[in-house]
Amino acid sequence: MRLKCAEKLAALCLSAAMAVSVSACSGGNMYASSNDSSSIADNDVITIGSVTTNSGSAAAYGESEVNGFRLAIKEINENGGIFGKQVRLESMDDKGDVIEASNAFNRLAGEKNVIAVLGPTISSTSGAVAPLADQNQMPSIAPAATADSVETGGYLFRTCFKDSYQGQIAAKYAAENLKVNKVAVLYGTGDPYSSGVGKAFVAAAKKAGLQVVAEENSSSTDDTEYSSQLQKIEASGAEFLYAPYYYSAVGPYIVPQARAVGYDGYIMGPDGYDGLKTTGNKARYDKVLYTTHYSPDDKSNKKVQQFIKSYKDANDGESPNTFTALGYDSVYMFKQAIEQAGENATRADIRNAIAGMHFSGVTGEFTLDKQGSPEEIGHRAGDEERLADLQRHHPTGQVGRIP
């Protein structure tokens, strides 16, 4: 067969174009940061963007956060705004999808008047946005992304504490406040949150001198039958059970089943217990505790009661949850940072003001550590002194009880 000259030509064209494209790589670099964003002084309104999960399976979390954002912004605007300028929220949905979150974040970063970003909501989207925040030099606060793997401390910060931190406070609480000796742990191996917190608890419990008598697990956090694991825990003589699961498993299954096999000690968990509903005999839930970012019963903190009141007024008597509180505080963290950075603050100035900031809000009083999370404990050697300090500064590191 004759060589088709048009075919050759076509191939030539394509390869030439490809060569051009490869040599033009530097030109097509997607990640060159555009640092031509304006400062606060250039705009009449301060625009804060938000990327949250408002649809999909985690929609309830994102919606709650946005409610918190809106309440805080409304309050700020009613009190004269920041430097006399009104604050506006530009809210975007990410479906809980990493690609959508990246696109939405890029879009906000591309708008020059957006000075800071709230979100994303969940850990997976936050993990994807963290490098984007650095590249775009866009100060961001993820209110509730608790996973240890989310890289904070560059331009991304968080209001909540890390997962591993919750395991640590729980161990400390068990040893110091409940004064138990024998502890057991039950977690879901298939779930990063559950296994991450569970393992952090085991490590911290051993360090605190507690005796870990049973370490049981389930394959997922969606199981409905835990009796066999709970029987082993009961047989081990544990006085305290740490079970990092979501409220959907703890309320209807773990607690009733634990009581049914005769275990009557403490059951404690992380913030996933928030929203737990009791079933049947309420007395079974008396010794159920959890660590939380925010506790509505915190009578010592006047801001909490004020926040609950204004939220109820604005939302037909509905009570705010943890995500709302974290979202609410995140906005005030930006306010504090912007005020500290001054009237001509740019994105970079705001970032610098957030790093290492000391903040007091409805989720407690805390200082951001070098990694951009509320100060953590026991993670590195020589932290014992900071640990005591932290307990004082982070009252929400305290414990909620089932209402």
Added chain:
Amino acid sequence: MKKSMLSIKQSYLVCAIGVAVLFGLLMAVCETGAASLYVKGIIMTCCIAVIMTTSLNLTIGVLGQLTLGCCGFEAIGAYSAALLSKLLVANGVQMDATLRFLLVTFAGGVIACVFGILVGIPALRLHGDYLAIITLGFGEIIRVIIQNLKVAGGKGLSEGQQGQALIGIDRLANLYVVFWITVVTVVLLFMFARSRYGRAVKAIRDDEIAAGASGINITHLKVMVFAISAFFAGIAGGIFAQYIGALTPSMAGWLQSINYVIMVVFGGMGSLTGSIVAAVGLTILPELLRAFSEYRMLVYSVVLVLIMVFRPQGIFGNWEFSLPKLVNRLFYPSRVKDPGESGAATESDAVVGRAAESADDKETKA
């Protein structure tokens, strides 16, 4: 062929020009700064979706076997590429960023392909619902395995943490390079679908028994198609990993796979051009609907339902868009009735041209 029509050679040329024009457009919007990071991100996402959808269409549309595990292969490709990239850096291998990107992406594809063969041999003895279930299970297995691998979490390799997202992957994906990978993928898939093998595969789809009786090695071809599909899904995964920079095992879940199956059905099973249009369209649609905020996914679903009600065969059905055919129709309307079979590459290039063109149009508008 009549002189006044485009010859096969000319058809190739027309398609090559189509792609070149498209690339020129892409370069123009990127170099002049007309395309923000946001728009570039969407074009990148479109490219990944196009690779996933067209390769999946090979199994679903051309071979006629419903699989729900494509994201399992995508995840294998993504994690392999990410870990390999980290491994190269950890061992101090010095190489050009683009070269490293191409190398690890290709390796991700090869590894996914190996898994495709391993899974395909036993799985393809089944068909219909049973195959769908087995591939669905496969995706879940991949997800759980990745979740429990120490090397595939946290910072990865020796610094790995079990059960965490894999972070800190070098973000080497370059839009131009990814564009050309997409072009090459689509061209190859078209060539395969139009080749002798492709025709044999279509024969299997239409009547397995008749095809077997005609001497076609059914198992061999099925596994081959499955492996090719897996290879390109792995490539798409490699690009995804190096674009996003952080991976979670949930990407292998069946919900993600369903998304791509929707795109294939939406575009028309068996039509690669339809897949491209659907992939681009359904990627851009939620972004265009941002103005509706909370209601946008509702609108998205309504669009899906409407299309399925009024065009159950998908937008393109079996029909393939072809740039040379269009040229023929425009310039030689009287002779259009018998345009003849133009070459495989011709069509595919046209396809790429058209789809990406529409992508660009929509994006600049947005």
